[in-house]
Amino acid sequence: MSELINNIRESVDKFRKKELEKNCKYWEFEERGLPDNYIKQIDSKLGIVNLRALTGDEDFLEASSVIISLLAKSCVSLAFLFAQHYSVLSTVSLFKDNKFISVFIPYVTEGSVLYINQKDRIVGETDFLLGHEFADIFIIPVYDENDNRYIITVTGELSVEDSLDFMPGLSVLNFGKIHFTTSKINKITKFSKVKNFEEYRDKLYKNMLRNQLSVYSGILAVAYDIIKKYVNERKQGGVLIVEHSPVRNIVKNIGYVIAEVESTVKVLIERPENSKEMYFAIVDKVEDALIDSIQCLGGYGYMEDYGLEKLLRDFRSVKSLFTEQFG
Amino acid sequence: MKKKQFPVLPSVCYEDLLFKPRINNLPEKKYIKNSQQFREEIRVFSKEHILTSALETDWRIRTGDHDYVPWEIIKSGMRKGFLSMLYPKAVGGQGGTTTKFAIFMEEMSAGCPGIANIFGANALGAASLIFSLNMELWARYLVPAVKSEKKGKPVIFAWAITEPSAGSDVEYLDGLKKGAIYSEAKPVVGGYRLNGRKVFISNGSIADYILVKMPLNRKKADKTWSTFIVPSNAVGFKVVRTENKMGQVATPAAEIEFDDVFVPSNDMIGKPGSGFNMAKMILAASRGPVGAIGTGIALGAFRLAVAYASDSETPLERSLQNSAVVELLAELFNKIRLSRLSYIEASSNFDKNILPPMWLQDSLKYPFGGLQKIMIGNSRTKIKEFGDELLEKYFKYLISSEKLDSQLIVASSAKVIGGDTAMFVTKKILDLIIPSSSAYWIGAQKLYRDAKLIQIYEGTNQLNKQEIGNNLKTGKRFYNE
Numbered sequence: 001m002s003e004l005i006n007n008i009r010e011s012v013d014k015f016r017k018k019e020l021e022k023n024c025k026y027w028e029f030e031e032r033g034l035p036d037n038y039i040k041q042i043d044s045k046l047g048i049v050n051l052r053a054l055t056g057d058e059d060f061l062e063a064s065s066v067i068i069s070l071l072a073k074s075c076v077s078l079a080f081l082f083a084q085h086y087s088v089l090s091t092v093s094l095f096k097d098n099k100f101i102s103v104f105i106p107y108v109t110e111g112s113v114l115y116i117n118q119k120d121r122i123v124g125e126t127d128f129l130l131g132h133e134f135a136d137i138f139i140i141p142v143y144d145e146n147d148n149r150y151i152i153t154v155t156g157e158l159s160v161e162d163s164l165d166f167m168p169g170l171s172v173l174n175f176g177k178i179h180f181t182t183s184k185i186n187k188i189t190k191f192s193k194v195k196n197f198e199e200y201r202d203k204l205y206k207n208m209l210r211n212q213l214s215v216y217s218g219i220l221a222v223a224y225d226i227i228k229k230y231v232n233e234r235k236q237g238g239v240l241i242v243e244h245s246p247v248r249n250i251v252k253n254i255g256y257v258i259a260e261v262e263s264t265v266k267v268l269i270e271r272p273e274n275s276k277e278m279y280f281a282i283v284d285k286v287e288d289a290l291i292d293s294i295q296c297l298g299g300y301g302y303m304e305d306y307g308l309e310k311l312l313r314d315f316r317s318v319k320s321l322f323t324e325q326f327g
Numbered sequence: 328m329k330k331k332q333f334p335v336l337p338s339v340c341y342e343d344l345l346f347k348p349r350i351n352n353l354p355e356k357k358y359i360k361n362s363q364q365f366r367e368e369i370r371v372f373s374k375e376h377i378l379t380s381a382l383e384t385d386w387r388i389r390t391g392d393h394d395y396v397p398w399e400i401i402k403s404g405m406r407k408g409f410l411s412m413l414y415p416k417a418v419g420g421q422g423g424t425t426t427k428f429a430i431f432m433e434e435m436s437a438g439c440p441g442i443a444n445i446f447g448a449n450a451l452g453a454a455s456l457i458f459s460l461n462m463e464l465w466a467r468y469l470v471p472a473v474k475s476e477k478k479g480k481p482v483i484f485a486w487a488i489t490e491p492s493a494g495s496d497v498e499y500l501d502g503l504k505k506g507a508i509y510s511e512a513k514p515v516v517g518g519y520r521l522n523g524r525k526v527f528i529s530n531g532s533i534a535d536y537i538l539v540k541m542p543l544n545r546k547k548a549d550k551t552w553s554t555f556i557v558p559s560n561a562v563g564f565k566v567v568r569t570e571n572k573m574g575q576v577a578t579p580a581a582e583i584e585f586d587d588v589f590v591p592s593n594d595m596i597g598k599p600g601s602g603f604n605m606a607k608m609i610l611a612a613s614r615g616p617v618g619a620i621g622t623g624i625a626l627g628a629f630r631l632a633v634a635y636a637s638d639s640e641t642p643l644e645r646s647l648q649n650s651a652v653v654e655l656l657a658e659l660f661n662k663i664r665l666s667r668l669s670y671i672e673a674s675s676n677f678d679k680n681i682l683p684p685m686w687l688q689d690s691l692k693y694p695f696g697g698l699q700k701i702m703i704g705n706s707r708t709k710i711k712e713f714g715d716e717l718l719e720k721y722f723k724y725l726i727s728s729e730k731l732d733s734q735l736i737v738a739s740s741a742k743v744i745g746g747d748t749a750m751f752v753t754k755k756i757l758d759l760i761i762p763s764s765s766a767y768w769i770g771a772q773k774l775y776r777d778a779k780l781i782q783i784y785e786g787t788n789q790l791n792k793q794e795i796g797n798n799l800k801t802g803k804r805f806y807n808e
Contacts, residue, residue: 029571032390042770128762166386167762168767175762194750236496238505246789261595291750294779295787298494299527302573304782309573309779320762 005057005063008048012070015046020074027075028310033192034077035173039100039134048082049100052089052099061090061269065214072218076169076314079218081131083211088139091204092151099136113178116142116152120188122180128164130321131173138178141201151200167320169313206275208322210268213279215318216286217261219311223256223289226308227296241296248293256290258284283319290315329529353654359484362430368407369434375436376403381577382766384442385773388576393569396533399578401481410481411473413450413457418465419473425612425670425682426674429619430727433667437630440777441577443623445483447616448529448578452484454552454609455538459596461714468536468556485534487525487583488606494527495790497540498610499602503549509587510585512555513539514599518591519543521555524567524584535559539585552602556594556644560779563588574776595712597718598700604722612677614738614785618670619626620743621781623750625663628774632656632756645759652759659752673734673741681726698781711794736798739791746781746788753778 026056027034045047048067055063064086072079081100088101115123122142132138138154160176167175228251231241241247264278290312294301301308375577377400384397413428414420423431435443456468472482488497496506510523521541524698531537537557542548557564563586563606596607633656636647647653680713753775760768 014387034618051401110366164762164764165763166382166772168772234492235507236494237502238507244789246793285755291754291779295782298787299489302780303527304571304573312779313776316757317762318756320757320772 002059002266005059005066008054008063009066009070011046012048012067015042016074017071020071020078024075024172025307029304032171033174036133038078039081042078043100046251049085051086053121061210064090064211065265065269068211068214069218071213073222075172076219076311076318077131077172080170080318081134081173082216083208084131085213087204090207091200092139094179100134101137101139104166114122114140114142115142116150116188116190118145122152122154122185122188124180125161126178128175128177130170130175132158132160132176132178133174150190152179153189154185154187157184159183167317169310169311169315169317180283203272207323209275209279210265210272212318212322213265213268213282214259216283216315217258217265219315220254220258220261221288221290223293223308223311224251224258226252226306227254227293230297230300230306247296252291255291257285261286287315287319330553353449362427364425366430366434370437372407373438374433376400377435377442381439381442382769384439384595385574393571394532394579396554396579397445397743398481401445401485402623404446405476405479405481405738406579407540408476409446410476410483411469412446414453414469414473415457415465416766417569419477420469424674424678426678428682429616429670429674431625432616433619433670436620437627440620440624440774441575441778443620444462444529444575444578445524445533447620448486449484449534450616451537451609452486452530452536452614454536454612455486455596455605456484456556458605458608458612458718459714460718460758461596461711463593463714464556464596464712477519479515482536483534484536485528486532486609487528487531487537487539489525489527491524491526491582497607498790499788499794500549503542503552503603508545508548510541510543512542512543512553512590515589517594519555519595520588520591521557521563521585521588524582526581526582527570528581528583529578529784531583532569532579537583538596540606540709541585542602549603551600551604553599554596554602554605555590556596557585557588557590561590563589567622573779574773575780576684576704598715601715601719601722604731605718607735608726611681611731611734611738611777612674614672614735614742614791615670615677617640617701617745617781617785618666618673618741618745621742621747621749622666622670623780624749624774624778625666628749628753628756628771628778629656629659629663630773631767631770632659632759635760635765638767642761645761655755655759662752667745669744670741673737676737677734678761680730726736732798736795739786741795742781742785743788743791743795746778747780749774749781774776 039049041233047054051067052060052065064082068079068083068086071082085101112128117123122140126140129138136155138158139151140154141149143149158178158180159182160174161179161182163176165172165175213257228242231247231251234241236244242251264282268278270276290308294308294312297306297308300306304310338609351597366673376467380397380400384395388395401410406566408421409431411420412423412431413425416422432443432447435446453472456464459465462469472484475482490497490508492507492509493502496508510521512519512521521539523541525531525539528537535558537559539555539557540552541555543551543553559566565584565586567582567584570582572580593632596602603790635641635653636645636656643649645652647656756771757775760771762768786794
């Protein structure tokens with residue numbers, strides 16, 4: 001790992017422990033939302049929004065996976081936002097300034113296709129987008145009237161309708177559909193006419209899957225720390241919980257899954273074309289490991305105090321957003 | 328040429344793991360017909376009262392209205408006698424079997440396991456009284472509870488067993504021996520002084536009576552484990568807090584404190600130290616219905632998935648047009664069927680072999696039932712002593728330890744299968760449904776959160792598997808022919 005990435009790791013980790021660790025629980029259970037402009041606050045301290053400018057092309061992917069994983073240790077919602085943002089940055093290299101990007105990846109369904117008319121007005125609404133309140137730019141695939149496909153960026157006061165409050169996790173973020181006919185759009189930039197729309201979508205999607213795995217490695221690392229501490233301190237039947245073989249096996253298994261996820265991310269940085277296969281080969285293992293981890297704490301695992309149930313809820317939300325087994 | 332010698336395969340009779348061949352315990356035709364009718368009644372109730380409010384109740388409690396209890400639904404259930412479903416006919420209850428109750432729990436849980444479990448936890452609390460065989464206690468607690476239910480005033484019971492440092496420990500003998508039990512009921516003149524805390528007590532904050540387990544001597548918890556009835560207005564009893572849970576939020580789970588609470592001798596169930604046998608019997612009864620809750624959660628999610636996949640607005644890839652979806656639904660259907668068979672077997676096994684049969688019979692038909700009625704009308708301390716004696720004899724002569732252990736195996740198995748099925752099915756269905764503000768998605772994510780608890784309460788799945796496995800390991804119940 002390069003010195004640059006080590007430095008990024010250290011500064012993000014320091015920030016995480018100092019600021020995110022204590023605040024995230026408060027945002028989740030008391031405030032039910034991240035503070036306004038929080039991404040800008042983070043960027044003013046760490047300068048990680050325009051990461052490619054910081055790392056250059058060579059270290060960008062590795063640095064982004066390190067940052068996402070570290071953020072996920074304290075606040076999965078933030079990690080997810082950066083996972084989205086870095087996915088766009090690694091798909092298209094046009095963005096050179098400090099804009100935070102929200103991305104719309106339509107499902108394969110026809111119902112979520114957007115059109116742009118001759119007056120450059122967008123017709124329709126997006127599927128549910130998460131964390132749109134922090135976005136400076138939206139990047140959206142559209143069709144024109146001749147069925148040409150474009151990738152456009154949109155800025156302005158985008159009106160959010162049909163908010164969804166029912167995600168099991170990520171509850172510090174808003175989840176809504178952008179309604180373009182009622183939005184005050186400042187600027188639409190057609191930056192790319194895409195001959196093969198599927199190819200663009202596929203590339204973005206694969207980057208997203210890799211970054212999601214980085215989110216999962218952070219989630220698993222926290223779960224691992226929580227259960228290791230618990231089972232090494234508490235007793236059942238007069239002996240430490242960790243001495244009981246079913247529990248020991250669960251702890252061991254989580255260790256294996258963490259190693260598997262981390263090495264998968266590394267492989268995917270080199271071989272992004274395998275993202276889908278490798279993601280779907282491992283995602284259920286991650287979920288099962290998290291479900292099992294709650295067992296180690298018995299009833300306490302199910303209550304909010306220890307934070308494990310929140311990890312499962314957050315994980316489940318991230319997984320649900322990009323599940324395409326049936327696509 | 329020398330004939331090759333082959334080793335002979337061992338003949339091991341695993342069927343003997345159970346004290347009766349299972350096939351004999353399958354329900355009869357008439358019973359199946361009746362239970363289908365009953366299931367339909369509960370489904371209609373669920374449609375009218377639970378499906379209409381489950382999501383709102385869940386949302387309301389999770390987003391701040393922490394102490395909200397869906398009393399209206401409870402009262403609607405009371406009009407159908409849901410609180411007293413398991414109470415003996417002799418006290419005015421329905422004298423329902425655990426199998427009937429398990430079917431009730433499955434169908435209610437398909438709507439909302441949180442709401443269903445208010446009734447479930449009540450039955451778990453009342454079970455200590457029901458199984459006490461003590462007509463004096465029945466007269467003082469169950470008869471008024473039934474009368475009150477008929478008047479529309481709920482009398483709720485809760486069972487308190489788990490301690491802050493002892494979860495699974497309190498559910499098996501070795502755990503009680505070595506576990507960190509901090510509660511204690513010290514004998515004093517005329518009764519006992521109870522001290523200690525209990526955690527995760529379902530219905531703990533809304534119960535009128537807590538059926539609490541405590542040792543008379545915490546260092547000999549396994550030998551002195553006893554059961555006490557504590558009214559929630561007793562001096563020294565306090566609800567410390569209700570927990571913020573991931574799911575099943577409609578059933579409040581409370582931490583409760585006993586600070587020198589006095590319980591008169593008459594309010595101890597059974598003889599001193601009889602608590603473990605009683606707890607074992609309750610778990611042998613309740614784990615089947617817990618498996619039913621898991622089955623119900625899976626069923627509820629499955630119904631959502633079928634409706635979603637049939638909806639014309641659902642993307643083709645996720646609809647019944649896609650053979651992968653059809654195959655998935657078939658797989659989930661199979662799992663739910665197996666889970667249902669498993670809890671039906673466990674519960675009917677309990678009803679036929681463990682549950683004292685006397686209150687299941689029409690009390691006028693059988694002389695002993697009639698005798699109960701007379702005795703309840705003349706409650707006296709003597710009757711309490713008679714009941715305690717009867718309970719001891721019952722455990723000694725009618726329910727052998729082997730019978731109870733075998734029942735625990737099938738009940739634990741049903742519980743584990745139910746919990747795992749609920750988790751598996753809800754997980755798969757959340758993968759199928761696209762997140763949106765539709766009832767399909769909101770309902771499925773709720774049931775996913777609800778499902779996780781089945782793997783934890785009534786002993787974690789790991790503990791239950793250990794119980795099953797230990798019986799296999801020691802070879803107590805199978806033999807080499």
